[in-house]
Amino acid sequence: MHAAPTGPETSAHGGPPKAGPREWAALAVLTLPVVLISVDMTVLGFAVPHLSEDLAPTAGQLLWIIDVYSFVLAGLLITMGTLGDRIGRRRLLLIGSAGFGAASLIAANAPTAEVLIAARALLGLAGATLMPSTLSLIRNMFLDPRQRLFAIATWASGFSGGAALGPIVGGWLLEHFHWGSVFLINLPVMVLILVAAPLLVRESRNPHPGRLDPASVALSLGAMLPAVYGVKKLAEEGLAIVPVVAIAAGLLLGAVFVRRQLRLKDPLLDVRLFAIREFTVAVATNLMIVFAMVASLFFITQYLQLVLGISPLYAGFALVPGLVLSVAASFVAVGVARRLSLGSVIVIGLALIAAGFLAVTLAPTEGGLWLIVGAFALLNVGIGLTETLTNDAILTAAPPERAGAASAISETAYELGGALGVALLGSVLTATYRIRLDEVEDVPAAAMDAARETLGGAVTAAEGLPSPAAGALLDAARAAFTDGMHLTSAIAAAIIVIAAVQAGVLLRGRRNGAG
Template identity: 90%
Template sequence: MHPAAPGHETPAYGGRPKAGPREWAGLAVLTLPVVLISVDMTVLGFAVPHLSEDLAPTAGQLLWIIDVYSFVLAGLLITMGTLGDRIGRRRLLLIGSAGFGVASLAAANAPTPEVLIAARALLGLAGATLMPSTLSLLRNMFRDPRQRLFAIAVWASGFSGGAALGPIVGGWLLEHFHWGSVFLINLPVMALILVAAPLLVRESRDPRPGRLDPVSVALSLGAMLPAVYGVKKLAEDGLAIMPVVAIAAGLVLAAAFVRRQLLLEDPLLDVRLFAVREFAVAVATNLMIVFAMVASLFFITQYLQLVLGISPLYAGIALLPGLVLSVAASFVAVAVARRLSLGSVIVIGLALVAAGFLAITRAPTEGGLWLIVIAFALLNIGVGLTETLTNDAILTAAPPERAGSASAISETAYELGAALGVALLGSVLTAAYRVRLGEVEGVPPEAMDGARETLGGAVTAAEGLPSSAAAALLDAARTAFTDGMHLTSAIAAVIVIIAAVQAGVLLRGHRSPASAPPDARHGAA
């Protein structure tokens, strides 16, 4: 990192430089992409009913619209994190911001599901440059461990803050404008980043980056894409030869990728970081949390709008308390980390997440608004407590010059968890919905075919039916969807409980770096 100008950093005890005004102003800029991506994910969930009505995607296309962004992003995060270490993290951030704006414009004007899927894939390509850049720049701006933990809390709260802002802004947009407007809100944020980042954020890169290995890049993509394809096809169509072969091919390429990284002098991904227990557990915890949380937004937003009949704006307001509490919990984690072990805080957070999912299993087809408000609040308090400390553990385990690689691993866990959450739990929900819906008396076969695709498809199909048949179809579809949501929430609760047990056992007695005495912390960063 380039030397700070006089007055921008002040010495701290133990020789640690303290961040100055420019660093804190730069933190605000680095939080903007986090807020933006969180808004984008939340808004898209609320736009699903509108997309279903306008573009009429199949169930498979709808899942691709939602998760292709995360799959492409996850496949390229490692490469982009390492690329940022080499060409400059701020430069990569600016390139990605411009690309994200262009892709958002394309998505907003997509005329078909196929075009929207392609635009979302381009958003994933651009997004892969944003997240590792922001977190790795933060790692090099804040060298003092306590300042860094607070900065990570601010950064992490951007996810919850964006999720809180998204439903309000998105709900208003969806009630007044075309669904494409939810992508256009990205443009002013990207413009602000392009103007402010060169002024407030110093460039940083690995001074000895080594050679970028094209074979490793190809293996990382080759491991991700066939495995993802196989998982999706198994979830959608059941057991078949091609999906199994695809998953096997992905696993073989993943093993080849890991082996190559261990042999290279300058690996694309420093897999030896996983030998650090705090790092490995933190990455796994992030993946499992996001896996469950993104799936919850996928079905909760549809439940509020299509089962309970709440408008997008009021559905967003209903989720606002939980999202605001998540922001508060991120900062509470900073104080709690000084008194409790890392494992204890993570277990408490995950227990709250599991309790939220168990509450959702009791949601009725009518009058379930307050139960969802409370359950979603529990979910988000738990996530806020957990993710600040897991991200700090991930960054602390890596030396500053490898911050991009460590950040990319963290973000890969986030994005892969998000993609798998929709692909797997979303597919479980879709399958349960189809099985439970069955046949409805008085509804013609062609209308039933559309109704079985998605709950939004059932609402659209009911519009062309006589009132009695429409009422019967809607009642059956809402009941089937709610039953599927119960099953999906129970599975998510089990996943989170497994993550809590893992963290409690493996991190027993381990403390956050910010709670250690100055001498011990000096070597950690």
Template identity: 75%
Template sequence: MTSAVAGTDDRPDDTPAARPAKAGPRQWAGLAVLVLPVLLIAVDMTVLGFAVPYLTEDLRPTGGQLLWIVDIYGFVLAGLLITMGSLGDRIGRRRLLMTGALGFGLASLAAAFAPTPEVLIAARALLGMAGATLMPSTLSLLRNLFTDDRQRLLAIAVWASGFSAGSALGPILGGWLLEHYHWGSVFLINLPVMAVLLVALPLLVGESKDPAPGPLDPVSVLLSMAAMLPAVYGVKKLAEHGWDPVPAAALAAGLVLGVLFVRRQLRLPHPLIDIRLFAVRRFSVAVATNLMIVFSLVASLFFLTQYLQLVLGMSPVAAGLVLVPGLAVSVAASFVAVSLARRLSLGTVLVLGLALIATGFVLVTQAPPEGGAALIAVAFLLIGTGIGLAETLTNDAILTAAPPARAGAASAISETAYELGGALGVALLGSVLTAAYRIRLEDVAAVPREAMDAARETLGGAVTAADGLPGDAGAALLGAAQSAFLDGMHLTSAIATVIVVAAAVQAGLLLRRDRTPAAGSAGGA
């Protein structure tokens, strides 16, 4: 495979000789290999939450250590995505992907057998470092595998479906593993996938990189990390715990350093990321929509899993099965988006997808205290369908808006939006849910002060406290806590609805006549 040439025009030519070559069996087999890291990362996003009670019992981390075990992966990943995307453009995207896959496997092995919380935190940080190479590399390699507009759009649909399939598989696989094996098994599942990737990737996927990348600016690398890490930390901690001078200072420092980073990129002849890409309307709207997609998915998974398990009393596996139809339909909707793209504008399809997500959140506002599993299944079906419709086209818009030689950096921007969306989804909507829960949970008669304090921390804390009380008092506390959580979930879902509707309005206004390349080349493919 030949490398992309900087500045190559991706628009289809009218002459048959100039049309992009169609992908063959080798390219489609290569796509299957590139989906593996996406599938794995999506599984990893969901299984760790199930493993927390088990690793807490085994390693006995402090509260602060447990937070770092959960958060460090996302912090490091977000801080390195832009750097890794640009590095792949320079040294080769396949080379970077293989290096990251090897590192991801070794870090998974260290995490699985971590003897102390400190070792697990370090292993999770290494997983974040290696993970930052995976997603941008896989998406940018697709552009070189599939040069035909229609085939590329279908390939991106397959790639995006890996994320949804992994999210569906995670709760079921994680629940089964934790019922039968040590908590470290949720990390060991990474090893065979990485082994297949390391063997098959060089056989099926050619190398690609920017042929004239220019030097990698170390100051830009440091500024990108120095801006992202404290900014993500500040937003997450302020949303979780309210005003505190340390995270507020971190957020302010991140914003200042971010401004310095942007100004430096605008001056450099070979920037780490091309800030001017955001002047392209389809690119900026697609990035913002990607952020909203992951924001809604992660936030909904955060409170719906708690509702199903702690309010309705379902097991982890049963709760996962309630959400599987929505995630499975998300896969199917990714392919429906390919067909819709030939008939409708990009803005129209995005509005349709976001409208379905908003409708799903409206249904969640009606979730009852008992017997709500069917309603949640339908609500998440709508959310998953909307995500599947939008995600394929946003990723295609991001790739086609950037010059081929800068595909890695453009993909990294997209993945940064994913990470920020996930962090903000839990941090912002999670904090709203927690605050509403604590306000609504009033003192319960005959329940000791210590038990009430524990119950106000989380719904899981309320369940534990209720188990330690006599029958009537425990039942009263549990009922009050479940009612308070339900009120908070209704409020959070209403806020999410407003946010998603605002994103839909933005997409509709800014992209009314913008069609995908596949739609524009309908007659020539």
């Protein structure tokens, strides 16, 4: 358990010890990796056209540049979370920060696409150490429930804050500097963490960790990597034998992994945590939120740029109000949690998310900017309210010595939810778009084939057509995409409603940690 000499000072009132100035300063340091990773997720998309011109990657290499980070990250989260419990979470954070900085330097100066792919894989390896380490350190620094809830709200707001900064920072950097600058911005942040963390962040670990089981590490990688690969390939290529086999192999190895953990005295992942109702509901809720949210970003950004014709930078600004409200809602959740039960707050947050998706189903093909701004704001207020409490529930339900493993499970749910969201809802959107895109008169068959691939393909195809045909093709493509977005948003709303019913029923009467 958390040792008194290495934690916050003992409370004079006999309750859990209160965090002091050192812990609050340490929280600022632990929020930095969250902000940075969130910024990184956004700015890479802005850099793709620039690095494509410089490195000339093939289509397959470009997909690996984008995807290899999440593959490696998802595959190693559980292993790294448990490793932090064993060797020390602060130590793992420092190792990961040094590795993240080194990999960023390699990526920024990559001379070829192959080197950039390797650097992105190293970033995924280092990134897998950062998120579980930061959340589990917070769990062990803030033992008072109300202080911990506020700390988690601060930590969670880093995601939204970073996402809001990403489009602005990325747009500005790429206007003034080489594409490698989007990776170099990581270096000063990593240096700050390496200097400040040893001074401010107290070390914590599981005092009785047991031995690390290499077979379990191999099985966890064997389950996660093919599963995530298969889901992403389904999104890119549709139903095919290779991604289906990959997913089946991942599920089979996952079942073997779970059986092994139940038999081991010192499991890599304590799957018995899922017997705790609050823990299981919180993890499932996070997965479904991210499932729907990543899909919404996938189609909302395309709608703003390709249907409404807004530039990438202004499209980023259009999403900023919602992301700022998400930060505010994270802190509002702290006050609301003192008055309402855990299930009630989660249901309210999920209801707001569902309302946001339903609002997207009303978006027109012209003049829908303010509707999308409002819908995205509803989505993010709901996410801010919900995720603060679900992350707190995950950490509170798990014993402090297993905080790293619990954090890793939470982060794995995020990764799987994001991959599934793009794969499944993205596939629904693509299929609906293709079905709804009718033949357009005076448009050659080759141009129609290109237009059916993606809305971006339709825009490119229209550039080579005479004015009347180009306008007709764009109108048809934009209408088809908007129809697909309506259906996808309705499905996402239904998924969130199911999550709300689940939380309301299973958490009825359950108080949250700050209640």
